[in-house]
Amino acid sequence: MQSSSRLLSGSLSRLSASTARTLLTRRVIPAFSQHAHARTRTMSSVTTHPSLSLVSTASAPAAVGPYTQAIRVGDLLFCSGSLGLDPSTGKLVEGGVEAQARQALKNMKAIIEAGGSEVGKVVKTTVFLHSMDDFKPVNAIYAEFFGDHKPARSAVQVARLPLDTLFEIEAIVSLV
Numbered sequence: 001m002q003s004s005s006r007l008l009s010g011s012l013s014r015l016s017a018s019t020a021r022t023l024l025t026r027r028v029i030p031a032f033s034q035h036a037h038a039r040t041r042t043m044s045s046v047t048t049h050p051s052l053s054l055v056s057t058a059s060a061p062a063a064v065g066p067y068t069q070a071i072r073v074g075d076l077l078f079c080s081g082s083l084g085l086d087p088s089t090g091k092l093v094e095g096g097v098e099a100q101a102r103q104a105l106k107n108m109k110a111i112i113e114a115g116g117s118e119v120g121k122v123v124k125t126t127v128f129l130h131s132m133d134d135f136k137p138v139n140a141i142y143a144e145f146f147g148d149h150k151p152a153r154s155a156v157q158v159a160r161l162p163l164d165t166l167f168e169i170e171a172i173v174s175l176v
Contacts, residue, residue: 081170085163119149123152124151132157
């Protein structure tokens with residue numbers, strides 16, 4: 001029968017580095033902190049694979065974190081979430097959810113075009129709302145933006161969005 005320290009160290013080796021760090025930080029497993037910490041690895045050597053192309057445009061706000069506006073792979077463009085930020089100021093537009101939705105869609109369009117596609121090739125969107133009470137006005141703006149094109153879509157209410165915005169949209173777009 002294995003000792004508890006051997007059993008625990010074996011279990012730690014199967015955890016991801018971030019999970020092990022979380023358990024150690026929260027002192028869920030304090031007795032083996034040094035041992036598990038020695039097994040964690042940094043990801044600083046990760047580079048973008050040559051099959052991926054990063055997409056960036058000044059016509060949309062810069063990413064607000066360690067990610068890119070969009071990434072091309074094969075025949076698809078994956079657009080990160082677009083917010084209702086004015087690209088020239090980086091500030092949230094005034095006018096509530098409707099103004100934010102219009103600006104976010106405009107930003108997403110700029111990213112799609114910078115990625116070599118067009119709005120009529122959007123395959124799927126995900127809309128994030130601060131409140132489902134905003135669904136009806138946002139849906140009207142969304143319908144106006146896409147016109148006769150009807151991409152697949154999910155719309156969900158979330159507890160909080162980056163920069164305390166009221167609307168965010170991400171998209172998957174065909175390049176062919």
